[in-house]
Amino acid sequence: MPLGRGKLSKIWLVIWLNDHLVKATVEGDIRVIAAVTTNLVNEAHERHKTLPTASAALGRVLTAAVMMGATLKGKETVTIRVLGDGPAGAIIAVANAEGTVKGYIQNPQIHLPIRQPDKKLDVGAAVGTNGMLHVAKNLSIGESYTGSVPIVNGEIAADLAQYYLDSEQTPSAVSLGVLVETDNSIRAAAAGGYIIQLLPNAKQEIAQRLETNIQSLGDVSRIIDKGLDAEDLISQIFQGFNIKFHQQVNLDFRCDCSQDRLEEVLISLGPEEIRIMIEEQKGAEVTCHFCNKVYKFPENDLVRLHDEIRD
Ligand SMILES: [Zn+2]
Numbered sequence: 001m002p003l004g005r006g007k008l009s010k011i012w013l014v015i016w017l018n019d020h021l022v023k024a025t026v027e028g029d030i031r032v033i034a035a036v037t038t039n040l041v042n043e044a045h046e047r048h049k050t051l052p053t054a055s056a057a058l059g060r061v062l063t064a065a066v067m068m069g070a071t072l073k074g075k076e077t078v079t080i081r082v083l084g085d086g087p088a089g090a091i092i093a094v095a096n097a098e099g100t101v102k103g104y105i106q107n108p109q110i111h112l113p114i115r116q117p118d119k120k121l122d123v124g125a126a127v128g129t130n131g132m133l134h135v136a137k138n139l140s141i142g143e144s145y146t147g148s149v150p151i152v153n154g155e156i157a158a159d160l161a162q163y164y165l166d167s168e169q170t171p172s173a174v175s176l177g178v179l180v181e182t183d184n185s186i187r188a189a190a191a192g193g194y195i196i197q198l199l200p201n202a203k204q205e206i207a208q209r210l211e212t213n214i215q216s217l218g219d220v221s222r223i224i225d226k227g228l229d230a231e232d233l234i235s236q237i238f239q240g241f242n243i244k245f246h247q248q249v250n251l252d253f254r255c256d257c258s259q260d261r262l263e264e265v266l267i268s269l270g271p272e273e274i275r276i277m278i279e280e281q282k283g284a285e286v287t288c289h290f291c292n293k294v295y296k297f298p299e300n301d302l303v304r305l306h307d308e309i310r311d
Pocket of ligand 1: 255291
């Protein structure tokens with residue numbers, strides 16, 4: 001954990017470094033996406049009241065999803081579902097091409113002892129080492145794509161790399177990190193990641209140089225904690241390479257739920273369930289899984305819905 005950094009520099013960082021991602025092509029043969037996601041991970045932490053290990057697990061999945069989202073177009077979306085056998089339960093994130101992501105973790109109140117000897121949050125133990133990672137892409141008009149792989153180690157990055165290899169036949173280096181404050185705030189000090197993909201014609205020599213660079217770089221969250229942005233991160237990973245940067249996208253945790261959408265959820269329960277809500281509770285409260293916002297449906301709304309369905 002970082003030592004000796006004052007509150008002032010932290011405020012400065014928060015103001016300066018909005019969440020963002022950058023795409024680049026390196027030597028014409030490597031695609032890379034890097035993202036800084038500290039604020040959106042904290043937004044998720046506040047909405048879902050996550051403890052540190054859960055913050056890190058959810059934060060890594062959100063970061064993965066928002067980077068995958070950057071490979072989409074228009075109104076396309078990607079959903080990552082991590083269904084491991086650990087205490088965290090299901091972790092789900094949905095992202096789009098515009099840099100917006102939402103997500104939740106089934107058991108947000110998970111905090112496990114710091115793992116030894118690497119002193120990291122034990123995301124693998126929280127997620128579990130058995131289970132599946134599913135990726136579903138809603139592509140333009142009517143098309144969809146799904147791919148699933150068994151979980152490798154529950155650390156998310158290796159699991160996603162396995163997905164890319166098995167389901168998209170694309171060898172990839174994936175790094176995801178969330179550094180959580182050691183003080184009582186339990187906020188994320190830094191979060192982010194990168195995905196590097198070598199195109200089929202990439203030279204072996206380039207792959208070897210890249211591997212050496214990645215190894216000497218260290219944890220992605222610690223690099224971001226030093227104040228580096230996504231472009232700096234790519235420059236560090238690809239020191240000595242010819243880099244062409246593409247567009248930068250601002251990132252945001254945002255949910256698209258609404259009273260109308262939650263009304264559809266109520267309708268799907270059927271008239272009998274709604275009748276019980278009217279008689280026993282005189283109304284209903286429906287909470288959005290993704291953002292924890294509570295929608296209230298008073299009795300007269302439920303009566304209207306009940307009559308609509310029955311008719
Ligand atoms: Zn919502």
